Amino acid sequence: MDETTTTAALPPVRHWPALDLFGVEFDPVLAELMREGPITRIKLPNGDGWAWLVTRYDDVRSVTNDPRFSRKLVVENDVTRLAPHFVPVDGAVGFEDPPDHTRLRRAVAPAFTTRGVERLRERARLLLDELVEEVLADGPPADLTERLLGPFPLAVVCELMGVPPIDRPRMHEWTNLILSSAHGVERSQRAKEDMCAYFADLLSQPRDGDAGDDEESVIGLLGTAVANGEITASEAVGLALLIQIGGEAVTNNCGNMLFVLLTHPEHLARLRAEPAIRPRAIDELLRYIPHRSAVGLSRIAREDVTVAGVRIRAGEPVYVSYLAANRDPDVFPAPESLDFDRSPNPHVAFGYGPHFCVGAMLARMESELLVDAFLDRFPGLRFAVPVEEVRFRRGALIRGPESLPVTW
Ligand code: HEM
Numbered sequence: 001m002d003e004t005t006t007t008a009a010l011p012p013v014r015h016w017p018a019l020d021l022f023g024v025e026f027d028p029v030l031a032e033l034m035r036e037g038p039i040t041r042i043k044l045p046n047g048d049g050w051a052w053l054v055t056r057y058d059d060v061r062s063v064t065n066d067p068r069f070s071r072k073l074v075v076e077n078d079v080t081r082l083a084p085h086f087v088p089v090d091g092a093v094g095f096e097d098p099p100d101h102t103r104l105r106r107a108v109a110p111a112f113t114t115r116g117v118e119r120l121r122e123r124a125r126l127l128l129d130e131l132v133e134e135v136l137a138d139g140p141p142a143d144l145t146e147r148l149l150g151p152f153p154l155a156v157v158c159e160l161m162g163v164p165p166i167d168r169p170r171m172h173e174w175t176n177l178i179l180s181s182a183h184g185v186e187r188s189q190r191a192k193e194d195m196c197a198y199f200a201d202l203l204s205q206p207r208d209g210d211a212g213d214d215e216e217s218v219i220g221l222l223g224t225a226v227a228n229g230e231i232t233a234s235e236a237v238g239l240a241l242l243i244q245i246g247g248e249a250v251t252n253n254c255g256n257m258l259f260v261l262l263t264h265p266e267h268l269a270r271l272r273a274e275p276a277i278r279p280r281a282i283d284e285l286l287r288y289i290p291h292r293s294a295v296g297l298s299r300i301a302r303e304d305v306t307v308a309g310v311r312i313r314a315g316e317p318v319y320v321s322y323l324a325a326n327r328d329p330d331v332f333p334a335p336e337s338l339d340f341d342r343s344p345n346p347h348v349a350f351g352y353g354p355h356f357c358v359g360a361m362l363a364r365m366e367s368e369l370l371v372d373a374f375l376d377r378f379p380g381l382r383f384a385v386p387v388e389e390v391r392f393r394r395g396a397l398i399r400g401p402e403s404l405p406v407t408w
Helices: 029-035 057-064 099-113 112-137 144-149 152-163 164-181 183-205 218-227 231-246 249-263 263-272 275-288 358-378
Strands: 014-017 039-043 051-054 299-301 303-309 310-312 316-319 405-407
Touching: 014 029, 029 039, 051 057, 057 303, 057 316, 099 112, 099 152, 099 218, 099 231, 099 358, 112 144, 112 152, 112 358, 144 152, 144 249, 144 358, 152 164, 152 218, 152 231, 152 249, 152 358, 164 231, 183 218, 183 231, 218 231, 231 249, 249 263, 249 275, 249 358, 263 275, 263 358, 275 358
Parallel strands: 014 039, 051 316
Antiparallel strands: 039 051, 299 316, 303 310
């Protein structure tokens, strides 16, 4: 850290341990940091030193949209963090700054526009219908994580990417290994290399040149961008990896959505009775659900910047908490309550600024289809075990139920 910073004026450094929380319980350490805020200092389980933490909605939006904070610089520093490992690959948009960041995102943008996502909706609906039919045919009870929440987003993201159905299981396995710390850093690193090799191979295969679905898949778009010299082959591989991994965020988020609905029967009944409010309800669920553990990627100040009245010095790392911003009472009255009538609801569950989630529209589309399926295809849906026996992922960066045993 900068030795010239006077410690006397600084808030204390709070240790933020990795907590395995149940359900959608809001992290008590984060709640405490929000009370101490608006800007505090934290030390996470891995990496070196401390970092600033910004929790208020306006401050979160201003930091994430301020080019004086860099993601690229994070790669060169062992910033205090939750993840035990991160070895970013070339083309990892999360660790890029404009203009390279903009160039990379532009290469895949058509797949993620409203048109790009709507093009996939019917195919996604069919894929989900097939899975639902199988669950219904087998009868209750069923683990919906295993039967729907896992396979559906995986199938959709593979469609979007242009990954053949036969390769879905290994994509799933690699994603789990990359995102989990449970199997050790080396195993994660190997999975990352295997996935990169797979995408390098897929990208090097000659495309049939037949304009259509193939050209509009992410792999098709990346192939074109490489051929046009807009991005390098290794950037294309890195970008493919990140999108493929990101795709499975829906498994956890929608798992939490279902958990919330099953533990809020009056909300669930209302969504059954009033299908028209489902898109609005999904936004409120997105706001309400603590999607991740602790915080994600930091940013490093390129120069001195004042945030919430505190001077952040050049070189110091800063985290924002989108989870905390989504509970800011100045923007969301009664933030702890799940309110399907909340309007406006300018939540930042998908982030803010240039790093705003690439897959936000896709995630919304998949969430809509999944919530429709839960409500319309499974009348009387309820847990098959006492709620306290539902198991949640441990040691995970992204929070979600490990399994959802239900009956109907
Ligand atoms: C409900 C599900 C999802 C949630 C809550 C979510 C949330 C987020 C958040 C908070 C960020 C980080 C913003 C930042 O760095 O400041 C992000 C980034 C990202 N997400 Fe998602 N995401 C979801 C689904 C998806 C899906 C389905 C995909 C891909 C198909 C995806 C791909 C990405 C990528 C590639 C980034 C990095 C963007 C960049 O740094 O420019 N996400 N997401």
